[in-house]
Amino acid sequence: xxxxxxxxxxxxxxxxxxxxxxxxxxxxxxxxxxxxxxxxxxxxxxxxxxxxxxxxxxxxxxxxxxxxxxxxxxxxxxxxxxxxxxxxxxxxxxxxxxxxxxxxxxxxxxxxxxxxxxxxxxxxxxxxxxxxxxxxxxxxxxxxxxxxxxxxxxxxxxxxxxxxxxxxxxxxxxxxxxxxxxxxxxxxxxxxxxxxxxxxxxxxxxxxxxxxxxxxxxxxxxxxxxxxxxxxxxxxxxxxxxxxxxxxxxxxxxxxxxxxxxxxxxxxxxxxxxxxxxxxxxxxxxxxxxxxxxxxxxxxxxxxxxxxxxxxxxxxxxxxxxxxxxxxxxxxxxxxxxxxxxxxxxxxxxxxx
Amino acid sequence: xxxxxxxxxxxxxxxxxxxxxxxxxxxxxxxxxxxxxxxxxxxxxxxxxxxxxxxxxxxxxxxxxxxxxxxxxxxxxxxxxxxxxxxxxxxxxxxxxxxxxxxxxxxxxxxxxxxxxxxxxxxxxxxxxxxxxxxxxxxxxxxxxxxxxxxxxxxxxxxxxxxxxxxxxxxxxxxxxxxxxxxxxxxxxxxxxxxxxxxxxxxxxxxxxxxxxxxxxxxxxxxxxxxxxxxxxxxxxxxxxxxxxxxxxxxxxxxxxxxxxxxxxxxxxxxxxxxxxxxxxxxxxxxxxxxxxxxxxxxxxxxxxxxxxxxxxxxxxxxxxxxxxxxxxxxxxxxxxxxxxxxxxxxxxxxxxxxxxxxxxxxxxxxxxxxxxxxxxxxxxxxxxxxxxxxxxxxxxxxxxxxxxxxxxxxxxxxxxxxxxxxxxxxxxxxxxxxxxxxxxxxxxxxxxxxxxxxxxxxxxxxxxxxxxxxxxxxxxxxxxxxxxxxxxxxxxxxxxxxxxxxxxxxxx
Numbered sequence: 001x002x003x004x005x006x007x008x009x010x011x012x013x014x015x016x017x018x019x020x021x022x023x024x025x026x027x028x029x030x031x032x033x034x035x036x037x038x039x040x041x042x043x044x045x046x047x048x049x050x051x052x053x054x055x056x057x058x059x060x061x062x063x064x065x066x067x068x069x070x071x072x073x074x075x076x077x078x079x080x081x082x083x084x085x086x087x088x089x090x091x092x093x094x095x096x097x098x099x100x101x102x103x104x105x106x107x108x109x110x111x112x113x114x115x116x117x118x119x120x121x122x123x124x125x126x127x128x129x130x131x132x133x134x135x136x137x138x139x140x141x142x143x144x145x146x147x148x149x150x151x152x153x154x155x156x157x158x159x160x161x162x163x164x165x166x167x168x169x170x171x172x173x174x175x176x177x178x179x180x181x182x183x184x185x186x187x188x189x190x191x192x193x194x195x196x197x198x199x200x201x202x203x204x205x206x207x208x209x210x211x212x213x214x215x216x217x218x219x220x221x222x223x224x225x226x227x228x229x230x231x232x233x234x235x236x237x238x239x240x241x242x243x244x245x246x247x248x249x250x251x252x253x254x255x256x257x258x259x260x261x262x263x264x265x266x267x268x269x270x271x272x273x274x275x276x277x278x279x280x281x282x283x284x285x286x287x288x289x290x291x292x293x294x295x296x297x298x299x300x301x302x303x304x305x306x307x308x309x310x311x312x313x314x315x316x317x318x319x320x321x322x323x324x325x326x327x328x329x330x331x332x333x334x335x336x337x338x339x340x341x342x343x344x345x346x347x348x349x350x351x352x353x
Numbered sequence: 354x355x356x357x358x359x360x361x362x363x364x365x366x367x368x369x370x371x372x373x374x375x376x377x378x379x380x381x382x383x384x385x386x387x388x389x390x391x392x393x394x395x396x397x398x399x400x401x402x403x404x405x406x407x408x409x410x411x412x413x414x415x416x417x418x419x420x421x422x423x424x425x426x427x428x429x430x431x432x433x434x435x436x437x438x439x440x441x442x443x444x445x446x447x448x449x450x451x452x453x454x455x456x457x458x459x460x461x462x463x464x465x466x467x468x469x470x471x472x473x474x475x476x477x478x479x480x481x482x483x484x485x486x487x488x489x490x491x492x493x494x495x496x497x498x499x500x501x502x503x504x505x506x507x508x509x510x511x512x513x514x515x516x517x518x519x520x521x522x523x524x525x526x527x528x529x530x531x532x533x534x535x536x537x538x539x540x541x542x543x544x545x546x547x548x549x550x551x552x553x554x555x556x557x558x559x560x561x562x563x564x565x566x567x568x569x570x571x572x573x574x575x576x577x578x579x580x581x582x583x584x585x586x587x588x589x590x591x592x593x594x595x596x597x598x599x600x601x602x603x604x605x606x607x608x609x610x611x612x613x614x615x616x617x618x619x620x621x622x623x624x625x626x627x628x629x630x631x632x633x634x635x636x637x638x639x640x641x642x643x644x645x646x647x648x649x650x651x652x653x654x655x656x657x658x659x660x661x662x663x664x665x666x667x668x669x670x671x672x673x674x675x676x677x678x679x680x681x682x683x684x685x686x687x688x689x690x691x692x693x694x695x696x697x698x699x700x701x702x703x704x705x706x707x708x709x710x711x712x713x714x715x716x717x718x719x720x721x722x723x724x725x726x727x728x729x730x731x732x733x734x735x736x737x738x739x740x741x742x743x744x745x746x747x748x749x750x751x752x753x754x755x756x757x758x759x760x761x762x763x764x765x766x767x768x769x770x771x772x773x774x775x776x777x778x779x780x781x782x783x784x785x786x787x788x789x790x791x792x793x794x795x796x797x798x799x800x801x802x803x804x805x806x807x808x809x810x811x812x813x814x815x816x817x818x819x820x821x822x823x824x825x826x827x828x829x830x831x832x833x834x835x836x837x838x839x840x841x842x843x844x845x846x847x848x849x850x851x852x853x854x855x856x857x858x859x860x861x862x
Contacts, residue, residue, distance in 0.1 A: 213727055214717035221714065225703040231662060231694060232714045233683030 014337035015284070018330030019298075026323045030315055040315045047308020048301040054308070056190035061300035063199050063261070064089075064254045064271070066293055068278025070206045071250035073287035077210070078243035079223035080131060084145030085251040085275025087152030088126050092119030092252025094156045097259045097266035098164075100177025108180050115181070115256050116198075123252020124245040126152065131244035135237040141244070157268045164266075172268035183261040193261035202253070207289040219243055251275055280324065284331050299324070356383040357419070358516060358548050359404060364413030366399050373399040374410070375572040381516075386542055386549045388559045388580070391569030392592055392790035397552050400569070401518055404550070405437045406430035417516075436509025437518040442501050444493045450500075451476040451489035454508050479507055484540050497855075498647070499530035506537070516548045517541070523558055527647060528818070528851040535562050554791075555819075556585045568592055593791050604826070605806065609638025612673055612779055612810035613659075619667035620651075620658045628654035630834040631668070636779075636810040641801070643825030643842070644814045646854050651834040652814045653695055656783045659812065660692045661685040672779060686715070688779070691772040695783035695814070697761075701768040704757030708749060709738040711756050712771050745770035746796055762793035773800060780804060783814045798824060818847050832856040 027037035285291025306317035622628035657663035694700035
């Protein structure tokens with residue numbers, strides 16, 4: 001027990017050290033710019049949590065981060081790398097919007113279920129092909145999925161500008177979905193809507209799948225040592241494809257939620273790189289589902305707060321990107337921290353033999 | 354004879370988590386054959402690397418030919434006349450023997466061009482002087498392992514070594530090649546005044562070749578003894594620190610029906626060449642069939658094919674009368690086959706997972722550990738892991754420890770614990786004790802025999818002839834993908850079997 005606990009504690013310490021160091025460097029940059037970092041960070045935190053509206057905005061931002069983060073986790077832990085979340089999100093969003101503005105007479109409940117299923121299907125299908133190419137022909141899925149992002153984004157751009165152009169002249173967007181299908185807002189004027197509950201349910205399911213079921217165990221072993229998994233009788237190819245499809249489906253659903261909860265239509269730039277942010281989140285917390293939720297909140301805080309910070313203090317919101325990158329950089333150096341720990345313990349004479 | 358050619362004074366080497374050498378003082382005399390023995394992880398290699406200058410000791414002093422070493426580097430050591438033959442040869446396969454020997458300090462013509470003819474002459478004269486016959490123009494890839502080792506030795510002699518360090522020199526040799534090597538070593542020492550340090554874990558060889566033996570255990574020098582005054586049993590006890598009983602094995606005769614039949618098996622290796630060229634044999638219930646052979650003669654491909662991990666091109670495998678040709682690993686396992694793979698880290702374990710998760714593999718959908726094939730019963734799994742850890746004597750502080758942090762022997766015990774606990778009738782066992790210390794070897798052998806006595810049909814592949822002879826009921830020899838001989842254990846000596854392992858038939862014995 002203690003060994004595992006020790007590993008986790010060490011990881012948490014290095015994570016917090018990384019975040020702290022990143023914030024410190026951010027503060028240094030503010031100082032160099034002649035601004036007071038205490039004022040800046042205060043504005044950041046207040047901007048993210050200072051009022052009911054602000055808290056709602058922050059939490060609204062966690063929805064796509066959590067979904068794409070979980071999507072990344074399940075594929076990366078299985079040893080197959082879905083970098084195509086952005087494309088899957090666009091296609092999923094479009095499919096959901098299509099159902100929303102085409103079948104406007106359907107009962108609300110059925111329409112929403114249908115939209116979610118359609119987005120998951122199309123997202124999953126779009127991930128299925130690169131997965132099969134990888135498993136059957138060893139074509140690198142990192143490259144194919146990255147390229148398929150562009151295909152999906154440009155294809156949906158075409159769709160919204162030509163065949164599905166909005167009736168009322170708005171460029172780069174489809175028609176609105178039926179009024180009744182829109183997810184209700186939880187806080188007035190904010191973007192926080194009921195999709196956060198659906199997201200919570202999905203997160204619980206994925207957590208259960210990864211942590212408690214033999215399937216999750218198999219995903220993990222396939223990712224850790226595929227030869228071992230194969231030797232023990234696991235159909236590694238099937239698991240890798242399945243992981244990729246689940247990952248794509250989650251990204252597709254993230255797209256559907258953006259349509260039904262935030263924009264009420266498909267827009268040609270509906271995602272601002274959510275899937276890539278989700279990937280960062282998952283990487284930082286090493287695919288841990290609970291960690292993904294917490295880190296998503298932290299990232300959402302940085303995003304929401306940085307705008308208020310810019311308005312209040314004039315510190316450019318891009319600084320937050322610097323902080324994010326530095327955290328990643330430090331986490332990548334986690335082994336360095338581990339070595340430090342080891343040497344420290346060595347010095348203290350706690351490591352015998 | 355009493356000149357101290359190498360002397361270590363209170364040498365310690367601390368690695369981040371291990372004290373590999375703990376205050377070691379010893380001396381090696383000029384003109385002696387000095388053996389260093391110890392279990393894996395006892396610190397032999399570290400000590401040897403310190404002598405060769407590959408790393409600097411944390412504390413202590415090293416003297417070579419009476420001179421204190423200040424800067425540790427292999428090139429300095431070579432200048433001082435130390436040569437080392439690594440366990441894994443450092444040769445260029447596509448170069449000729451002569452080119453390999455002079456590599457790095459080639460004779461020049463007109464100061465620029467390397468002079469191949471002169472290199473050949475040099476190698477010929479070296480060969481004559483030291484009695485190490487080689488063909489200078491043969492390419493490394495075309496000569497046997499034994500010759501390659503000669504080339505390595507010649508290489509060090511060419512660089513002017515008068516102290517030779519040999520790291521596990523006999524690990525890859527047949528008994529005949531080992532005998533040849535020992536003759537060479539004796540000649541180098543007795544007639545040419547060289548000093549040889551030999552690192553090994555084969556005690557019988559230590560007794561034949563060395564003058565003195567240093568025994569290491571857990572980083573400490575336990576004792577230095579005169580070889581004449583000890584026997585194998587005493588050395589083993591010094592190494593392990595307790596009594597070792599590698600002698601008595603109880604193998605009651607079991608008359609069982611045939612369980613496995615392999616017919617005309619043809620299997621390709623990773624490069625697409627035929628690794629097995631029509632191999633046939635059978636295994637009965639309660640029988641251990643040993644496969645003797647030098648590594649790389651199709652053994653790996655044979656186990657992989659039987660385990661369903663490698664495609665069978667031609668031929669058939671029958672398990673319990675069922676044609677299992679082309680079955681995947683899952684189907685093979687469902688027939689009651691368990692498998693100890695030759696490389697536990699690549700195939701047999703996930704080293705970043707806990708011991709528990711490694712033991713769970715293969716049982717994760719069993720009702721005992723998984724409710725409705727959906728919910729893992731973590732408590733039950735933990736208890737099971739604890740039980741196996743105890744039963745198979747895995748030395749670990751906890752079942753949550755990552756397998757990668759265990760020693761080789763304990764990792765192997767985890768694999769064996771898992772595979773031997775399935776309800777098996779057939780066991781494929783490959784290199785069960787590779788990199789495992791003597792204490793664990795004893796235990797693993799006992800477990801294998803226990804399985805045999807319970808009626809398992811066992812295929813045992815091992816590069817250690819001693820192991821094959823100790824455990825097997827029947828032995829087949831594999832050479833270049835073909836079965837070259839089949840014997841009842843006891844019908845043939847180790848020496849005789851060596852000829853079959855190199856493809857030479859009985860007439861040459």
